[in-house]
Amino acid sequence: MRATIERATLLKSLSHVQSVVERRNTIPILSNVLIEASENGQIKLTATDLDLQIVETFAADVETAGATTVSAHTLFEIVRKLPEGSQVQLHAADSRMAVNAGRARFSLSTLPRDDFPIIAEGDLPTSFELPAASLIQIIDKTRFAISTEETRYYLNGIFLHVAEDDAPVLKAAATDGHRLARVTLPRPDGADGMPDVIIPRKCIGEIRKLLDEAGEANIQVDLSASKIRFTFDNAILTSKLIDGTFPDYSRVIPTGNDKLLRIDPKAFSQGVDRVATIATEKTRAVKMALDNDKITLSVTSPENGTATEEVPGEYKNDSFEIGFNARYLMEILGEVEGDLVELHLADGSAPTLIRENDKSSALYVLMPMRV
Template sequence: MKATVERATLMKSLGHVQSVVERRNTIPILSNVLIETSENGEIKLTATDLDLQIVESFAANNVETAGSITVPAHTLFDIVRKLPDGSEVQLNAADGRMAVNAGRARFSLQTLPRDDFPKIAEGDLPTSFEMPSSTLMEIIEKTRFAISSDETRYYLNGIFMHVSDDAEPTLKAAATDGHRLARYTLARPAGAEGMPDVIIPKKCVTEIHKLLGEAGDNMVRVDLSASKIRFTFAASVLTSKLIDGTFPDYNRVIPTGNDKLLTINPKAFFQGVDRVATIATERTRAVKMALEQDKITLSVTSPENGTAAEEVSGTYSNDEFEIGFNANYLKDILNEIESDTVELHLADASAPTLIREHDKSPSLYVLMPMRV
């Protein structure tokens, strides 16, 4: 195998594939990236951790000899990253080694044969639809912060996607860690009818988010079955196993009868919570919110650090009461609110609170209170 490619092109693609490769592997081949060159001048990079697979395709400056080989992914990425801007990289594999040359720099890497490289068997992916990359980005950004990292509840370690026949057919994405819930609703894309309920793993979500950041305003094709999902971008194909578990019926925790309404500016609210939470410790990360007529007082009491309090303006006309929230969880939600106002629908100090921009908003959040 012998090919020449622009350093910037190679680095961009290696940046995508090497992040799929785990730093520590008991199976040596999984530390490698598969490089395939074809006579039509295309280079294809493939990496996998056996649950997630990414394939990147791009044009080479020149392919002298077509072929395929695997080399250590992180090492190759680090080499290319440190090469001079604008340089041309020559890749030449023969006799169990691959030479990586650029300008006066010369590297020789150990290789493993491509026949040992595993590929994820996709099987049949009967559900297929497309959506704009900006829509998929919105779905991920509005929900991923609520994904659980508790591995004992593995079925919460991802984003749950399902179709629903409400007044109109919809596609919904939800994530929860048991303390907060984030849900995003959009019109069901053509082709998504009959789609199985799926849980997309956190690592897959992270890698899609990276790809979407560079996808521009293109369409993304989604193909899935009950066990696998594939995202096809212009130059990348990401395939992942799905979490084999049952996501809880999250609709049961979305409150419908909360009768106390607080309307507030999310940025001012975020800044107030952030300031008083400065003195909070791991044990006292709760911020207390005291509600009176159009007056909200935020406070934190920490035995180690002292106390903090701040008044923020808002619209509230119900009974006075106090409620506590985890400051970080509350800030995570407020961070996703893009309008000038946010609604908090409250019931009492022990009941979940519903948070949304307005009743037509595609995003909806539920936050469990804390004792203060």
Template sequence: MKATVERATLLKCLAHIQSVVERRNTIPILSNVLIEARSEGLRLMATDLDLQVVETIAATIDINGATTVSAHTLFDIVRKLPEGSQVEIAVAADKMTVVANRSRFSLATLKRDDFPVIAETDLPTAFALPAKDLRELIDSTRFAISTEETRYYLNGIYLHAIDGKLRAVATDGHRLARIEIDLPEGARDMPGVIVPRKCVAEVRKLLDEYGDDAPIDISLSTSKIRFRFSAEATLTSKLIDGTFPDYSRVIPTANDKLLKIDAKSLSEGVDRVAAIATTEKTRAVKLSLAHDRVTLSVTSPENGTAAEEVPAEYAAAEFEVGFNYRYLLDILGQVGSDQVDVHLADAAAPTLIRENDDSRALYVLMPMRV
């Protein structure tokens, strides 16, 4: 095997590929990237057995062949090579040589035949989404994905078709994020699937390389999902084998107290008073709602107290409610408009947050005792 490739092209590809590879592996070959020199260019693949990324890049191929080499080591080498250099990759026996300008490296390899590949299976549901819509589905929900491994069925985004819409939902039990877009052609009979957190993160990184209108082809079954970004880049992932809870039960429909407030002012106010919150117990920010204003306050036994008044539209009965300030900031960070509507019931009931009644996204936040 022998090929020559531009350093910038190889680096960009390796940046995508190596992030799939876990730093610690009990199976040595899972630390490697598969490199195949073909007539159409260099094809690189990485996997952790649940997730697989494949990219093909332009290169001058002198000798076809394939091998595997440490993904992180190769990435670090290419990253440190001079800009604009041409990188020559050659394999002989069980060594790969990497040559660029005056630099030369010799790396250990493992056999290509031992490299695991996620089996190609039938993916009966297929549809396409503009990159802009897929970005919005991810950005509006992924912050609410649970990291609690025991509740594995919450460790991803639940993607499903309902009422003529494609809906994405994530929750960790403390907050819930939901967004829906018009159902794309081909998705009507799709099964409800839970896309794992790591897959979501890798898809989101790849989306940064594509314009808003670039079509992303999505194919899925009940066990796998594939995102084809272009003819050169594909990501395949296993899905979470579990049942997502009936999230509709926690979305309040009768919250009768409406707070209309500038999202930026509220976010900045919460961020300022939270400066004294240094422990898990002091993460609660108290909202004291009165006529046309909200007073934000945080109390910390170690640091003292902080308070700030924010103007707002509010005409219901005065009361107080507390939220985890980080969760509240996460939600406010997704609001695209100047004003946000906060629908409240009482200090113990779920609170509904959305830009307005017509917005595609809504958020539910559970209160804290304050």
């Protein structure tokens, strides 16, 4: 194999594929990226961790077609440190690959392409398109609530499913047991009858990186009960799905919370952040005392002392106190785009419903803390 590629093109593709490759591998070839150069002037890079696979294609000057595998992180670091605008020459032969650019010369060891594992997709019967903006919305408004507890593996991703509300919809939800985030979008054509799926956290992270460069494009989504594939302009991401049952989260969304607080999310979040400065990691709880149009935030820390701040808000119900985890509350408020957020409360021990208004596509549920 012999090919010449512009550094910027190679670096961009390598940055995508190398982040799929795990740093520590017991199987040496999983540290490598598969590089395939074809006679029609295309280079295809493939990387996998056996659960997630990315394939990226771009144009190059191919002198001799061929394929090899080489350390993904090493090649990425080499190309990253090469001068801008340089032309990178790749030449693979006899279990070595030469990487040359300007006066720089590298010789890397390779492993045979026949040993490289490819994820067998099988049949993916459900197929639909989503605008990049919709996929960004699904990910950004839910992924902070994904659980990191490996024992509850079925919560380690975003749950995607269809439902029949007033109209056919596609819903995405994530929860860690302390908070729940859900986004509802109109159901795309082709998603009818789609199986309920849980997309793993790592796959979500890789899609999000690719979406930053997708612009206004539509992303093709193909899935079965066990695999999902996202097709971008020049990249294809295939992932195994989490084999588990997501809990019936609709049961924890409160419907009878009759105490309504309307407040500016930015001012509220900044107030929470300020009083939480003295909170220790163990006592991340911020107490919120609600009175007639008066909201008082307070934190008491045995080590550091106390902090209080009044924040303006609209509240007309009975006065009571409730405590929240400061970080969880701020993460939810950070996803609210408007100038007002609604908190639907019941009492100090019941879950609170948070949303922009009754027409917003996203809603959040936050469990209170004892303070």
